[in-house]
Amino acid sequence: MRGAVLHGPGDVRIERRDDPRIIEPTDAIIRLSASCICGSDLWPYRGIDTVEDPAPTGHEYVGIVEEVGTDVRDIKPGQFVVGSFFTSDNTCEICRAGYQSSCVHRTLMGTIGTQAEYARIPLADGTLVATPEVPSDEPVPHFLAASDVLGTGWFAAVAAEVGPGKTAAVVGDGAVGLLSVLAARHLGAERIIAMSRHESRQKLALDFGATDIVPERGDDGVAVIKELTNGLGAHSVIEAVGTQESMMQAIRSTRAGGHVGFVGVTHDVQVPGDELFLGAVHIHGGPAPVRRFLPQHVELIANGDIEPGTVFDLALPLDDVAEGTAQWTSAGPSRPSSGSDDLMPRTLMRRRGSGGDDDPRRRRSSTAQAPHPLLPAGLDDARPGNRRTRSQTVAASTPGLASQHGGVPGGGPRPG
16 A cells, blocks of 8 residues: 655655554454644654654544454444544543543554555554444545544643633644634633634634634733733633643633643643642643544534534645645745635645634534545545634734644744
8 A cells, every 4th residue: 555654854755555454353444535744743754753763654534444353343344434543442441531542552543654545443443433424525624633633622622621601712723722712612611712823723713713812922922811811811721732832821821720731742841840839720631532522523523513624724645745744844835725715834734714704603604615635535625614803913824834733832833
């Protein structure tokens, strides 16, 4: 089969890899319908994380079940399935507590690689969730988002104790940050503050349910959050970037007794002990237990209640995965893909900054097109579907890099 392999910094190639086969009786083999590039893929691509040997890439995926092992009971050949970036048996004590990403038998799907035509899925019954029926092309990007970024954003909101009557703030305007806004809206937050300086992402945040936009970052951003909350800070703050600045911005924006949910893949983050002690805030996060939320998310997407795939807006064939990765790391403007109406940092799937109705809480019915995700065989285009903007100086459409794991404070070109 064809699959992506990372050989070193800046060097990802499509190569012929061995076709996957059943190894354990709990395995399944799926034919991948869609995959994508995640921001965490960019750390080794840029040489920030060490690459010692060629390794397969990709950990987000949806597809059709081709074959199952003899001990697989719930997943059947022919089903369309969504899986998490960590496999899980969903029966161990940790899984039963809702932390499937820390399953005692987990496997990181990135070590198997889902930027490919086929993949072996260990612990299929505990990892995969089947859709009610094989979907048409249109909702495939939405199901793909449920494989990682939707569940990660949702977990961040749950970890931050978002709920009715509360003010939530989101640090980071990448795919996870934007879908944290969607999750906060679904969980009933009274006020949702999206911290973003990129116009197209601001529009999408409003469409997902944000009530306020704050473009300031760092201490200036903290000051604005305090100003909007009577000097107290937000009840719930989501950190979706993973840098020192974003973590401190999140902690300092939280009121005493409030909660921080952090899901940005951390790099060189050190929290001063005195601030942690005197801040009196709860901090919870880590790798999101996407499998905990998958049944709910599959149902919401199948019913058309949410459309998380609107965070994708560039499609490339599998053979162009190297180009897609390289484009995402560039700071230049993007080449618009078919049907795209704005310019964004380049990724395998460009984020689509779409306008919304006057009331962002009304579901979108726009017929504007967003192209399909990466497909081995290709799919037709997918069709995804203000309140108040507190903005002193909102940047025009000149965003810096933001990955699926968060926008970088200051618009810098680091992956989140």
